Amino acid sequence: MTAALDVQTDGNRFVLRPKGSWVIAEAAQLDRAVRSSSAPDQQGGKDLLIDVGSVDALDTSGAFLLARVERQWSDAGRKVEWSGADHARTVLLDRVRAVVGEDAEPFRKRSSPNILSAIGDAVLSTVDYAGYLLRIFGALVLQVGYTIRHPSNLRFTSILHQMDSAGVRAMPIVLLLSLIVGGIIAQQGAFQLQYFGASIFAVDLVGILALRELAMIITAIMVAGRSGSAITAELGSMRMREETDALQAMGLDAMSVLVLPRVISLVIVLPLLTFMAAMASIAGAIFTLWLYAGISPTAFIGRFKDAVTLSTLAAGLLKAPFMAIIIAIIACAEGMLVQGSSESLGRHTTASVVKGIFMVIVVDGLFAIFYAAINF
Structure with a gap:
């Protein structure tokens, strides 16, 4: 009809x-x-x-x-x-x-937005996201406690794979960038100090800066940009293909299978990458000061031993595990937020990089304040 x-x-x-x-x-x-x-x-x-x-x-x-x-x-x-x-x-x-x-x-x-409502929405969104990260961190702590009591549940194969992906394959770009930046810092330091007849103190500048700050911040930023985005993309793709739902249907915990191996791998490889980045920065400084300021490698090493101590190196390395945990949690959290579209995957991958780098810089500043307070 x-x-x-x-x-x-x-x-x-x-x-x-x-x-x-x-x-x-x-x-x-x-x-x-x-x-x-x-x-x-x-x-x-x-x-x-x-x-x-x-x-x-x-x-x-x-x-x-x-x-x-x-x-x-x-x-x-x-x-x-x-x-x-x-x-x-x-x-x-x-x-x-x-x-x-x-x-x-x-x-x-x-239909009638205003600046106050936009600010309010941003504040509420930030608070909600902070709560979400805390829930991820709490679940991670519980999973670590469970794994300590039941070490046989630790997925060593997955950890080694993530160490290779996030650490070994990141070495070339991290070392190259550290080498170049170390040389630039040395050249600029020698250029300014030569007016005071103190070019040799460029060794002190590069040594302290590279070991305490430069190597750590370069490595953390590169890992947040390279490995953090890769983690988010991997988990986001799994969310889009409903693989995370399949894991839950199989009785597997996503925190144990997906998040914990990535966190552990970054906690292991980031201090190692930081140490190698520090050595690369020093190598770049040695080569640059030899060519630019006429400071021989022997003179550089002699001055370097007087300028820095093991505590200088430790100040940088102690920050690495904290940076690794922050980068891994943000990357995994953003990956778990991906919905079923490529637009969502791209948005959360970008957010992972931006938030990871931002938090790395914030935490580095907090460490600087803490070190100054304890005279370290």
Whole structure:
């Protein structure tokens, strides 16, 4: 039967009686009929009754048209009643009405944004994200405690694979960058100190800076950008393919299988990378000062031994495990937030890098304050 819409007035009520097949094939015709005959401002102060007892077929498009009429009359302050629907159509109409009833109000709220609401939303979002990271950290601590009690559950193969991916394969770029930056710092230091006849003190500058700060910050930033993004992309891809759900269905804990091996691997490799980055920076400084300032490698090493101690190296290495935990937690947390789209994967991968680098710099500043307070 062809779709139709009968309109009647029954006392103090306006009655809509849809008939025939209210399906998507008739949607354009029905939309015009509904718009032309069911506007609430054309019916005075009457309430609305929608009688679907004469409908032969109803799908979501037809249900949407009727639910939209209900929404219009409800917004106008009119009472709306339904009749004639069997159980199946009642379920369909209820679901569509719920969607139509929710979609207008959020858009109205967003229609007039202001700076205060934007700041408030940002603050609330930051607090929620901080709570999310704390939950991840708490779950990680519990998993570490469980693993200590049951070491056989530790996945050594996964840890070794992540060490290779996050550490061994990151060595070339970390060492090359440290070598170059160490040479630049040495050249700039010697250039400025030569005016005071103190070019030799460029060795002190490079030695202390490389061991305490430079090697650590370069390594952490490179790992956050390279390995952190890789972790987020891996976990995000697993989320998109529903592999994490499959792990849970198999009775496996994602924290044990996915997060803990990545955290442990970074905690192991980041101090090693930091030490090698420090040595690369010193090597770059030796070569640069030999060519630029005429300071021989022998003189450099002699001055270097007087300028730095093991505590200087320890000041940088002690920060590495903390940086590793922060980078790994942020990377894993962002990966677990990925939804089922490539746009979501790209957004969270970018967020992982930005947040990881930001927190590395913040924590490095906190360590600097702490070291100064204890005179270390």
